[in-house]
Amino acid sequence: MSWDLQPQIDDWRAQDLWRELRLVESTQGPVVKVDGKEMVNFSSNDYLGLADSEVLKQAMQEGVDFYGAGSGASRLVCGTLRPHRDLEDALAFFKRTEAALTFSSGYATAMGTIPALMGQGDTIILDKLCHASLVDASRLSGATIRVFPHNHLGKLEKLLQTATGRVLIVTESIFSMDGDRCPLVEIVALKERHGAWLMLDEAHAVGVIGPQGRGLAAELGLEGQVELQMGTLSKAIGLSGGYLAASRQVIDWLINRARSFVYSTAPPPAVAHAALVGICEILQGKDGDTRRGRLWKNLALLKSDPLPTSAIVPWIIGDEQKAMDISSQLREAGLLIPAIRYPTVARGSARLRVTCTAGHSEAQIRRLLAELAKVGLGESAAPAEA
Ligand code: PMP
Numbered sequence: 001m002s003w004d005l006q007p008q009i010d011d012w013r014a015q016d017l018w019r020e021l022r023l024v025e026s027t028q029g030p031v032v033k034v035d036g037k038e039m040v041n042f043s044s045n046d047y048l049g050l051a052d053s054e055v056l057k058q059a060m061q062e063g064v065d066f067y068g069a070g071s072g073a074s075r076l077v078c079g080t081l082r083p084h085r086d087l088e089d090a091l092a093f094f095k096r097t098e099a100a101l102t103f104s105s106g107y108a109t110a111m112g113t114i115p116a117l118m119g120q121g122d123t124i125i126l127d128k129l130c131h132a133s134l135v136d137a138s139r140l141s142g143a144t145i146r147v148f149p150h151n152h153l154g155k156l157e158k159l160l161q162t163a164t165g166r167v168l169i170v171t172e173s174i175f176s177m178d179g180d181r182c183p184l185v186e187i188v189a190l191k192e193r194h195g196a197w198l199m200l201d202e203a204h205a206v207g208v209i210g211p212q213g214r215g216l217a218a219e220l221g222l223e224g225q226v227e228l229q230m231g232t233l234s235k236a237i238g239l240s241g242g243y244l245a246a247s248r249q250v251i252d253w254l255i256n257r258a259r260s261f262v263y264s265t266a267p268p269p270a271v272a273h274a275a276l277v278g279i280c281e282i283l284q285g286k287d288g289d290t291r292r293g294r295l296w297k298n299l300a301l302l303k304s305d306p307l308p309t310s311a312i313v314p315w316i317i318g319d320e321q322k323a324m325d326i327s328s329q330l331r332e333a334g335l336l337i338p339a340i341r342y343p344t345v346a347r348g349s350a351r352l353r354v355t356c357t358a359g360h361s362e363a364q365i366r367r368l369l370a371e372l373a374k375v376g377l378g379e380s381a382a383p384a385e386a
Pocket of ligand 1: 106
Protein backbone atom coordinates (compact mmCIF):
# COMPACT_ATOMS: atom_id res chain seq x y z
CA MET A 1 0.00 0.00 0.00
CA SER A 2 1.49 3.32 -1.05
CA TRP A 3 1.79 6.38 1.17
CA ASP A 4 1.23 8.66 -1.79
CA LEU A 5 -2.13 10.20 -0.92
CA GLN A 6 -2.31 12.33 -4.05
CA PRO A 7 -4.10 9.87 -6.37
CA GLN A 8 -6.88 9.46 -3.83
CA ILE A 9 -7.06 13.21 -3.30
CA ASP A 10 -7.26 13.74 -7.05
CA ASP A 11 -10.01 11.17 -7.27
CA TRP A 12 -12.00 12.89 -4.51
CA ARG A 13 -11.43 16.24 -6.22
CA ALA A 14 -12.70 14.81 -9.50
CA GLN A 15 -15.84 13.66 -7.73
CA ASP A 16 -16.22 17.01 -5.94
CA LEU A 17 -15.73 15.25 -2.63
CA TRP A 18 -12.68 17.24 -1.55
CA ARG A 19 -13.49 20.01 0.91
CA GLU A 20 -11.60 22.98 2.21
CA LEU A 21 -11.96 25.00 5.37
CA ARG A 22 -13.58 28.38 5.05
CA LEU A 23 -12.10 31.05 7.29
CA VAL A 24 -14.56 33.29 9.09
CA GLU A 25 -12.90 36.59 9.85
CA SER A 26 -15.45 37.91 12.29
CA THR A 27 -17.26 36.67 15.36
CA GLN A 28 -20.04 34.13 14.87
CA GLY A 29 -23.45 35.64 14.32
CA PRO A 30 -26.17 36.35 11.78
CA VAL A 31 -23.63 38.28 9.71
CA VAL A 32 -20.11 36.91 9.22
CA LYS A 33 -17.16 38.04 7.18
CA VAL A 34 -15.86 35.46 4.71
CA ASP A 35 -13.28 36.16 1.98
CA GLY A 36 -13.43 39.82 2.91
CA LYS A 37 -17.17 39.96 2.28
CA GLU A 38 -20.02 40.32 4.77
CA MET A 39 -22.52 37.52 4.40
CA VAL A 40 -25.77 36.73 6.10
CA ASN A 41 -25.15 33.42 7.80
CA PHE A 42 -27.86 30.77 7.56
CA SER A 43 -25.59 27.84 8.36
CA SER A 44 -24.78 27.97 12.05
CA ASN A 45 -26.20 25.94 14.92
CA ASP A 46 -26.05 28.90 17.28
CA TYR A 47 -29.85 28.81 17.37
CA LEU A 48 -30.37 31.28 20.19
CA GLY A 49 -27.60 33.64 19.16
CA LEU A 50 -25.71 33.02 22.40
CA ALA A 51 -22.26 32.36 20.88
CA ASP A 52 -21.41 36.05 20.60
CA SER A 53 -23.79 37.31 23.28
CA GLU A 54 -22.72 39.70 26.01
CA VAL A 55 -24.00 37.32 28.65
CA LEU A 56 -21.79 34.42 27.54
CA LYS A 57 -18.75 36.56 26.74
CA GLN A 58 -18.94 38.06 30.20
CA ALA A 59 -19.36 34.59 31.71
CA MET A 60 -16.26 33.35 29.86
CA GLN A 61 -14.23 36.29 31.16
CA GLU A 62 -15.56 35.75 34.67
CA GLY A 63 -14.72 32.04 34.37
CA VAL A 64 -11.12 32.80 33.45
CA ASP A 65 -10.81 35.29 36.30
CA PHE A 66 -12.24 32.87 38.86
CA TYR A 67 -10.84 29.55 37.68
CA GLY A 68 -7.93 30.26 35.32
CA ALA A 69 -7.46 29.21 31.74
CA GLY A 70 -6.69 25.50 31.80
CA SER A 71 -7.94 22.54 33.77
CA GLY A 72 -4.60 20.79 34.24
CA ALA A 73 -5.52 17.14 33.88
CA SER A 74 -8.30 14.70 33.21
CA ARG A 75 -11.26 14.90 35.53
CA LEU A 76 -10.31 11.75 37.46
CA VAL A 77 -6.75 12.95 38.09
CA CYS A 78 -7.14 16.51 39.35
CA GLY A 79 -9.07 18.29 36.60
CA THR A 80 -12.49 18.51 38.26
CA LEU A 81 -13.00 22.13 39.18
CA ARG A 82 -16.04 23.67 40.82
CA PRO A 83 -17.69 24.81 37.53
CA HIS A 84 -17.52 21.28 36.09
CA ARG A 85 -19.46 19.98 39.08
CA ASP A 86 -21.91 22.91 39.10
CA LEU A 87 -22.57 22.54 35.37
CA GLU A 88 -23.36 18.85 35.76
CA ASP A 89 -25.78 19.57 38.62
CA ALA A 90 -27.49 22.16 36.43
CA LEU A 91 -27.68 19.75 33.49
CA ALA A 92 -29.22 17.05 35.68
CA PHE A 93 -31.81 19.58 36.81
CA PHE A 94 -32.33 20.76 33.22
CA LYS A 95 -32.93 17.19 32.01
CA ARG A 96 -34.71 16.02 35.20
CA THR A 97 -32.29 13.15 35.75
CA GLU A 98 -30.39 12.08 38.85
CA ALA A 99 -27.04 13.06 37.40
CA ALA A 100 -25.14 14.22 34.32
CA LEU A 101 -21.60 14.04 33.00
CA THR A 102 -19.90 16.47 30.61
CA PHE A 103 -17.40 15.68 27.89
CA SER A 104 -15.20 17.84 25.68
CA SER A 105 -17.65 17.56 22.75
CA GLY A 106 -20.88 15.90 21.71
CA TYR A 107 -18.82 13.56 19.58
CA ALA A 108 -16.73 12.56 22.60
CA THR A 109 -19.92 12.04 24.60
CA ALA A 110 -21.17 9.40 22.17
CA MET A 111 -17.72 7.83 21.81
CA GLY A 112 -17.42 7.51 25.58
CA THR A 113 -20.94 6.51 26.46
CA ILE A 114 -21.92 3.80 23.99
CA PRO A 115 -18.78 1.62 24.19
CA ALA A 116 -18.80 1.94 28.00
CA LEU A 117 -22.26 0.40 28.19
CA MET A 118 -22.42 -1.91 25.19
CA GLY A 119 -20.13 -4.67 23.95
CA GLN A 120 -19.88 -7.97 22.16
CA GLY A 121 -23.10 -9.97 22.41
CA ASP A 122 -25.20 -6.79 22.83
CA THR A 123 -27.32 -5.14 20.13
CA ILE A 124 -27.49 -1.49 19.15
CA ILE A 125 -30.42 -0.46 16.95
CA LEU A 126 -29.87 2.85 15.18
CA ASP A 127 -32.06 5.09 13.06
CA LYS A 128 -30.55 5.23 9.58
CA LEU A 129 -30.06 9.00 9.85
CA CYS A 130 -28.27 9.00 13.19
CA HIS A 131 -25.31 11.36 13.45
CA ALA A 132 -21.81 10.06 12.69
CA SER A 133 -20.82 10.25 16.37
CA LEU A 134 -23.52 7.72 17.26
CA VAL A 135 -22.60 5.46 14.37
CA ASP A 136 -18.87 5.58 15.09
CA ALA A 137 -19.42 4.98 18.79
CA SER A 138 -21.65 1.99 18.08
CA ARG A 139 -18.98 0.50 15.80
CA LEU A 140 -16.32 1.03 18.43
CA SER A 141 -18.39 -0.79 21.04
CA GLY A 142 -18.14 -4.15 19.27
CA ALA A 143 -21.87 -4.75 19.74
CA THR A 144 -24.01 -6.05 16.87
CA ILE A 145 -25.36 -3.09 14.92
CA ARG A 146 -28.80 -3.04 13.33
CA VAL A 147 -30.18 -0.07 11.40
CA PHE A 148 -33.84 0.76 10.78
CA PRO A 149 -35.05 3.06 7.96
CA HIS A 150 -35.54 6.59 9.17
CA ASN A 151 -38.35 6.75 11.77
CA HIS A 152 -39.75 3.38 10.58
CA LEU A 153 -41.46 1.92 13.65
CA GLY A 154 -42.43 -1.38 12.01
CA LYS A 155 -38.82 -2.16 11.08
CA LEU A 156 -37.63 -1.06 14.50
CA GLU A 157 -40.05 -3.48 16.14
CA LYS A 158 -38.89 -6.33 13.91
CA LEU A 159 -35.28 -5.68 14.90
CA LEU A 160 -36.24 -5.57 18.57
CA GLN A 161 -37.86 -9.00 18.26
CA THR A 162 -34.59 -10.64 17.22
CA ALA A 163 -32.10 -8.58 19.21
CA THR A 164 -29.84 -10.30 21.72
CA GLY A 165 -27.96 -9.25 24.85
CA ARG A 166 -28.43 -5.77 26.23
CA VAL A 167 -30.43 -3.86 23.64
CA LEU A 168 -30.01 -0.14 23.06
CA ILE A 169 -32.10 1.93 20.64
CA VAL A 170 -30.28 5.07 19.49
CA THR A 171 -32.05 7.98 17.86
CA GLU A 172 -32.24 11.78 17.78
CA SER A 173 -35.02 14.11 18.77
CA ILE A 174 -34.28 16.46 15.86
CA PHE A 175 -32.32 15.06 12.93
CA SER A 176 -29.40 17.28 12.06
CA MET A 177 -29.66 17.34 8.28
CA ASP A 178 -33.43 17.02 7.94
CA GLY A 179 -34.79 18.97 10.88
CA ASP A 180 -37.59 16.49 11.47
CA ARG A 181 -38.38 14.76 14.77
CA CYS A 182 -38.39 11.13 15.85
CA PRO A 183 -41.72 9.57 16.92
CA LEU A 184 -40.61 9.50 20.53
CA VAL A 185 -43.88 8.38 22.15
CA GLU A 186 -44.01 5.28 19.95
CA ILE A 187 -40.30 4.51 20.32
CA VAL A 188 -40.56 4.71 24.10
CA ALA A 189 -43.56 2.35 24.04
CA LEU A 190 -41.62 -0.11 21.87
CA LYS A 191 -38.49 -0.08 23.96
CA GLU A 192 -40.53 -0.60 27.15
CA ARG A 193 -42.34 -3.53 25.57
CA HIS A 194 -39.05 -5.16 24.58
CA GLY A 195 -37.02 -4.31 27.68
CA ALA A 196 -34.54 -2.22 25.70
CA TRP A 197 -32.90 1.06 26.69
CA LEU A 198 -33.11 4.28 24.70
CA MET A 199 -30.35 6.79 23.97
CA LEU A 200 -31.81 10.06 22.69
CA ASP A 201 -29.52 12.70 21.20
CA GLU A 202 -31.16 16.06 21.85
CA ALA A 203 -28.32 18.07 20.24
CA HIS A 204 -30.60 20.16 18.01
CA ALA A 205 -33.62 20.21 20.32
CA VAL A 206 -32.21 21.73 23.48
CA GLY A 207 -32.90 25.44 23.71
CA VAL A 208 -35.23 25.20 20.72
CA ILE A 209 -38.22 23.03 21.68
CA GLY A 210 -39.95 21.83 24.82
CA PRO A 211 -40.86 23.67 28.02
CA GLN A 212 -38.08 26.17 28.82
CA GLY A 213 -36.23 24.79 25.80
CA ARG A 214 -35.59 21.50 27.60
CA GLY A 215 -36.01 19.35 24.50
CA LEU A 216 -38.35 16.77 23.02
CA ALA A 217 -38.42 14.32 25.94
CA ALA A 218 -39.51 17.21 28.19
CA GLU A 219 -42.10 18.37 25.66
CA LEU A 220 -43.71 14.93 25.71
CA GLY A 221 -43.27 14.34 29.45
CA LEU A 222 -41.03 11.35 28.76
CA GLU A 223 -37.81 12.35 30.50
CA GLY A 224 -38.26 9.60 33.09
CA GLN A 225 -38.44 6.99 30.33
CA VAL A 226 -35.34 7.87 28.33
CA GLU A 227 -32.42 6.14 30.01
CA LEU A 228 -29.63 8.02 28.23
CA GLN A 229 -30.25 11.66 27.32
CA MET A 230 -27.42 13.09 25.28
CA GLY A 231 -26.86 16.67 24.22
CA THR A 232 -24.27 19.24 23.32
CA LEU A 233 -23.22 22.60 24.67
CA SER A 234 -22.19 23.61 21.16
CA LYS A 235 -25.44 24.51 19.48
CA ALA A 236 -28.18 26.52 21.25
CA ILE A 237 -25.99 26.83 24.36
CA GLY A 238 -23.45 28.61 22.18
CA LEU A 239 -20.17 27.07 23.40
CA SER A 240 -18.61 23.65 22.99
CA GLY A 241 -18.85 20.35 24.83
CA GLY A 242 -21.31 17.53 25.27
CA TYR A 243 -23.18 15.83 28.07
CA LEU A 244 -24.98 12.68 29.02
CA ALA A 245 -27.81 12.88 31.57
CA ALA A 246 -28.94 9.66 33.23
CA SER A 247 -29.31 7.81 36.54
CA ARG A 248 -26.62 8.22 39.18
CA GLN A 249 -25.59 4.62 38.60
CA VAL A 250 -25.04 5.13 34.86
CA ILE A 251 -23.12 8.36 35.40
CA ASP A 252 -20.84 6.74 37.99
CA TRP A 253 -20.29 3.89 35.53
CA LEU A 254 -19.31 6.37 32.82
CA ILE A 255 -16.94 8.22 35.16
CA ASN A 256 -15.13 4.89 35.50
CA ARG A 257 -15.54 3.41 32.02
CA ALA A 258 -16.06 6.10 29.36
CA ARG A 259 -12.62 6.32 27.79
CA SER A 260 -13.13 9.72 26.16
CA PHE A 261 -13.85 11.00 29.66
CA VAL A 262 -11.24 9.06 31.65
CA TYR A 263 -8.31 9.65 29.31
CA SER A 264 -8.99 13.22 28.21
CA THR A 265 -8.15 16.53 29.86
CA ALA A 266 -11.14 18.29 31.36
CA PRO A 267 -12.58 21.13 29.24
CA PRO A 268 -11.43 24.62 30.31
CA PRO A 269 -13.27 25.59 33.50
CA ALA A 270 -14.33 28.91 31.96
CA VAL A 271 -16.27 27.01 29.29
CA ALA A 272 -18.05 25.00 31.98
CA HIS A 273 -18.81 28.18 33.91
CA ALA A 274 -20.15 29.92 30.79
CA ALA A 275 -22.22 26.85 29.86
CA LEU A 276 -23.83 26.97 33.29
CA VAL A 277 -24.71 30.62 32.69
CA GLY A 278 -26.07 29.70 29.23
CA ILE A 279 -28.31 27.02 30.73
CA CYS A 280 -29.53 29.41 33.41
CA GLU A 281 -30.40 31.93 30.68
CA ILE A 282 -32.44 29.32 28.85
CA LEU A 283 -34.00 27.94 32.03
CA GLN A 284 -34.90 31.17 33.73
CA GLY A 285 -36.65 32.16 30.57
CA LYS A 286 -35.28 35.65 31.14
CA ASP A 287 -33.32 36.11 27.97
CA GLY A 288 -33.96 32.54 26.88
CA ASP A 289 -37.68 32.91 26.36
CA THR A 290 -37.37 36.02 24.29
CA ARG A 291 -34.56 34.48 22.26
CA ARG A 292 -36.60 31.32 21.69
CA GLY A 293 -39.61 33.48 20.86
CA ARG A 294 -37.58 35.39 18.27
CA LEU A 295 -36.25 32.15 16.79
CA TRP A 296 -39.74 30.75 16.29
CA LYS A 297 -40.99 34.05 14.89
CA ASN A 298 -38.19 33.93 12.34
CA LEU A 299 -38.94 30.32 11.52
CA ALA A 300 -42.59 31.12 10.89
CA LEU A 301 -41.53 33.89 8.55
CA LEU A 302 -39.21 31.55 6.70
CA LYS A 303 -41.78 28.84 6.18
CA SER A 304 -45.44 28.92 7.04
CA ASP A 305 -47.08 25.93 5.42
CA PRO A 306 -46.37 23.74 7.26
CA LEU A 307 -44.44 25.50 10.01
CA PRO A 308 -40.91 24.17 10.54
CA THR A 309 -40.57 21.56 13.28
CA SER A 310 -37.12 22.79 14.30
CA ALA A 311 -34.54 25.47 13.51
CA ILE A 312 -33.21 23.33 10.63
CA VAL A 313 -35.06 23.87 7.35
CA PRO A 314 -33.59 21.87 4.49
CA TRP A 315 -34.25 22.63 0.83
CA ILE A 316 -33.65 19.29 -0.85
CA ILE A 317 -32.08 19.71 -4.29
CA GLY A 318 -31.04 16.12 -5.03
CA ASP A 319 -28.26 16.54 -7.52
CA GLU A 320 -24.90 17.33 -5.88
CA GLN A 321 -23.64 19.69 -8.58
CA LYS A 322 -26.90 21.58 -8.74
CA ALA A 323 -26.87 22.05 -4.96
CA MET A 324 -23.33 23.41 -5.12
CA ASP A 325 -24.22 25.74 -7.98
CA ILE A 326 -27.20 27.13 -6.10
CA SER A 327 -25.10 27.52 -2.97
CA SER A 328 -22.50 29.57 -4.88
CA GLN A 329 -25.23 31.69 -6.53
CA LEU A 330 -26.56 32.47 -3.06
CA ARG A 331 -23.06 33.19 -1.90
CA GLU A 332 -22.67 35.71 -4.69
CA ALA A 333 -25.84 37.30 -3.39
CA GLY A 334 -24.27 37.53 0.09
CA LEU A 335 -25.91 34.53 1.78
CA LEU A 336 -23.90 31.79 3.44
CA ILE A 337 -25.72 28.49 2.99
CA PRO A 338 -23.33 25.64 2.22
CA ALA A 339 -24.58 22.72 0.16
CA ILE A 340 -24.70 19.53 2.22
CA ARG A 341 -23.95 16.45 0.16
CA TYR A 342 -22.50 12.96 0.22
CA PRO A 343 -21.04 11.58 2.48
CA THR A 344 -22.86 13.73 5.06
CA VAL A 345 -26.18 12.84 3.42
CA ALA A 346 -27.02 10.01 1.01
CA ARG A 347 -25.98 10.37 -2.63
CA GLY A 348 -28.65 12.12 -4.66
CA SER A 349 -30.12 13.93 -1.65
CA ALA A 350 -27.89 17.00 -1.64
CA ARG A 351 -29.51 19.96 -0.01
CA LEU A 352 -29.26 23.47 1.23
CA ARG A 353 -29.45 23.21 5.00
CA VAL A 354 -30.84 26.50 6.13
CA THR A 355 -30.67 27.19 9.84
CA CYS A 356 -32.42 30.07 11.44
CA THR A 357 -31.39 31.77 14.65
CA ALA A 358 -32.86 34.19 17.13
CA GLY A 359 -30.34 36.74 15.92
CA HIS A 360 -31.64 37.08 12.37
CA SER A 361 -33.68 40.16 11.59
CA GLU A 362 -36.95 40.09 9.70
CA ALA A 363 -35.21 41.88 6.83
CA GLN A 364 -32.55 39.16 6.64
CA ILE A 365 -35.18 36.42 6.48
CA ARG A 366 -37.08 38.30 3.78
CA ARG A 367 -33.87 38.72 1.83
CA LEU A 368 -33.24 34.98 2.10
CA LEU A 369 -36.74 34.24 0.78
CA ALA A 370 -36.28 36.64 -2.11
CA GLU A 371 -32.93 35.12 -3.07
CA LEU A 372 -34.29 31.57 -2.76
CA ALA A 373 -37.14 32.51 -5.07
CA LYS A 374 -34.65 33.89 -7.60
CA VAL A 375 -32.89 30.52 -7.77
CA GLY A 376 -36.21 28.73 -8.14
CA LEU A 377 -36.61 27.73 -4.50
CA GLY A 378 -39.76 29.50 -3.47
CA GLU A 379 -41.67 28.31 -0.44
CA SER A 380 -43.56 25.75 -2.49
CA ALA A 381 -40.27 24.11 -3.40
CA ALA A 382 -39.38 23.62 0.24
CA PRO A 383 -40.21 20.12 1.36
CA ALA A 384 -41.81 19.87 4.79
CA GLU A 385 -39.33 17.25 5.78
CA ALA A 386 -36.65 15.31 4.02
N1 PMP B 1 -25.09 14.81 17.62
C1 PMP B 1 -25.67 15.50 16.63
C2 PMP B 1 -27.05 15.15 16.22
C3 PMP B 1 -24.95 16.52 15.98
O1 PMP B 1 -25.52 17.18 14.97
C4 PMP B 1 -23.65 16.81 16.39
C5 PMP B 1 -22.82 17.93 15.77
N2 PMP B 1 -23.07 18.28 14.51
C6 PMP B 1 -23.09 16.06 17.42
C7 PMP B 1 -23.83 15.08 18.01
C8 PMP B 1 -21.67 16.30 17.86
O2 PMP B 1 -21.63 17.38 18.73
P1 PMP B 1 -20.31 18.27 18.86
O3 PMP B 1 -20.28 19.20 17.70
O4 PMP B 1 -20.50 18.96 20.17
O5 PMP B 1 -19.15 17.33 18.89
